[in-house]
Amino acid sequence: MKPTVVATTMAKRGFFAPALPHRLARQLTSMRTWGFGLAGELRQAAARSPKSVAVVDDDRRLTYAELVAESDAVTSVLSARGIGPGDRIGLLARNHVGTVSAILGANALGADLVLLNTGLGADALAHLVTEQDLRLLVHDDEFSSLVGDLGVGRLSERDLARELHLLGPVPGPPPPVEAGRTVILTSGTTGMPRAATRRTPGGLGPMVSMLDRIPLNNRDRVLVSAPLFHTWGYAALQLGLGVRATLVLQRRFDPVAAHTALVRYRCHAMFAVPILIERMLAAADAGDLPRPPELRVVAVSGSSLSTGFAPRFMDRYGEVLYSLYGSTEASWICIADPRQLRRDPATAGTPPLGTRVEILDADLAPVRDGVTGRIFVGNDLVFEGYSDGGGVTSHEGMIATGDLGHRAGGLFYVDGRGDDMVVSGGENVHPAAVQRIIEESPEVREVCVTGVPDAEFGQRLAAFVVLEEEASLSGEDVRALVRSRLARHAVPRDVHFVEALPRNAAGKVLARELVAPDA
Structure with missing residues (x-):
């Protein structure tokens, strides 16, 4: 990315706003010393705005100076537990101040x-503890019974707080020789989650890519409702520290509480993730908030x-x-802004700066506009591979996302x-196309269309539909809706009405x- 683009974008977002000379000098020194990972982002923010509130939850708030002190203390606690650079620890925690301190403390240590x-669940957690060779598991108190005896060191939320209190102020650690890596799990919607290792940014380019399209400004106040263990919640933490934002956290999402926090x-x-703001919109409309x-x-x-x-x-x-359309493996791929979403709510938008997206056929040749193909993407934060040694299909510096898509009208x-x-x-048949049509019905709250085994045809489509209150849609109504828009083979033979979709x-x-109610 051109230096002029980086400088222009950062200036537009207030990164280079006037400051006392000594604080500006400390900010630049911190970036040179600690690099562009989370530990470096935190320290540059604290050097520039030490008294600004960095993070707040329902119980606590820390300024940037206080967040540095607490994360340094976490680093000391981890070291006392025998954790060193390159060791692997797990974090099982919801969104709160302590989670941020734990993430930053591990990062500064180089773990x-x-x-x-x-x-x-317990089985998946036990599998990951073994697969990832975890030496320590840091967890919220509510997960104590789940953690049980996994043959790994444990550090609960309560125990960590007590050790931090007893420890008191500590000298800041030196920068690690090699930055620690962050491992994020795939969603595991169809099987066991896989662990994908994320790259540490080598400069401001990745942050600029986002800030060029998503106008997050210096010292904004940001409600982070996406889980911090999720790629998008983690990205919010990265971007927030980069622009010295105040991050507002809530342990559990409640639509009214989230809307209230935005106002308060x-x-x-x-x-957030889409289902959360869908619930917030419904609550805001119902309560005339x-x-x-x-x-x-x-x-x-x-x-x-959802459609519409x-x-x-x-x-x-x-x-x-x-x-933002992205993945654990590729980080971001495309961003749709308000203007593009008004033009077509179904679009994924366009790639941000520094990202290349191609639609390729089975022979890895580009397809024409309007033709569905495999989506390939390349950028500075494409993952390093799965922790189990697996990878994905790559081509000319890009990786396959596993998704199918097309390009039309520049989108x-x-x-x-x-x-x-x-x-x-x-x-x-692509279930997503069928799903979008069913979603258009005002009587449908949400729907999932998937394939199920069929003795005669190999597979058939099944639609699992959640209706709005007092809706009277029938299975034949759903099939007629799809039949009016798509070919006969795209009409779901099975339509099941359920109270909610498992998430x-x-x-x-x-x-x-998803199991048929009568199965």
Whole structure:
């Protein structure tokens, strides 16, 4: 990325706002000394704005200077437990101040940190502890019974707080010789989650890519509702520290509490996964809640937006919605801004600076506009590979996302997962296309369309539908809706009405848990 682009974007976002000379000098020194990972971002922010509030939750708030002191103390506690650079520890925690301190403390030590999904079951957790060779598991108190006896060192939230209190102020650690790596789990919607190792940024380029498209400004107040163990919540932490923001955290998402926090803290931005803001919009409409006065950005990622949701949300909250299409493996791929979402709510948008996206056929040749193909992406933060040694298909510096999509009118679209495609009687069907049509019905709250085994045709489509209250839609109504828009082989033979769709802690539908009510 050209230095002029970096400088222009950072200046536009207030990174180079006037400051006392000694603080500016300390900020630049911190970046040179600690690099561009989380530990470096924290220290440059503390050098420039030590008294600004860095993070706040329902119980505590820390300034940037206090956050450095607490994260340094966490580093000391980890060291006393025998953890050193390159050792691997797990973190099982919700969004709160202590989680941020633990992440930053491990990063400053040079330890590898595995961010564990708070929705993991006991078997999946035990599997990951062994697979990742964890030496220590740091966890919230609520997970004490889940953690049990896993043959690994444990440090509970309560024990960590006690050790930090007894320790008191500590000298800051030296920068690690090699930065620790962050390992983030894939969603595991169809099977066991896989651990993907993230690259440490080598400069300001990745942050500039985001800030060029998502207008997060210096010292904004940001509600982070996306889980910090999720790629998008972790990205919010990275971006927030980079622009010296105040990060507002809540342990559990509640739609009314989230809206209230936007108003109470006069938040400028919110990071969430789509299902959360869908619930917040419903609660705001039902309670006729006031519009947050300073909200400029609601940035979502993790799954596609429901059909027609984007314009309804912006009618209520203003032109503030930014939808990022990304993955654990590729970080970001495309961003749809409010103007693009108004033009077509189904679009994934366009790639940000420094990202290359291609739609390729089975022979890895580019396809024409409007033709569905495999999505390939390349950028500075493409993952280093799965921790189990596996990888993904690569081509000319890009990796396959596993998704199918197309390009039309200068915009990109995601048509579904490659492994979700259903072959029924020799015909290829993309469940996502069927799902979008069913979602258009005002009587449908949410829906998941998936393939199920069929003795005659190999596979057939099944739709699992959650209706709005007092809706009277029938299975034949759903089939007629699809039949009016798509070919006969795309009509779901099975339509099941369910009370809710099973979701993981990051809000993604768990297709593997969908079972017909009469099965």
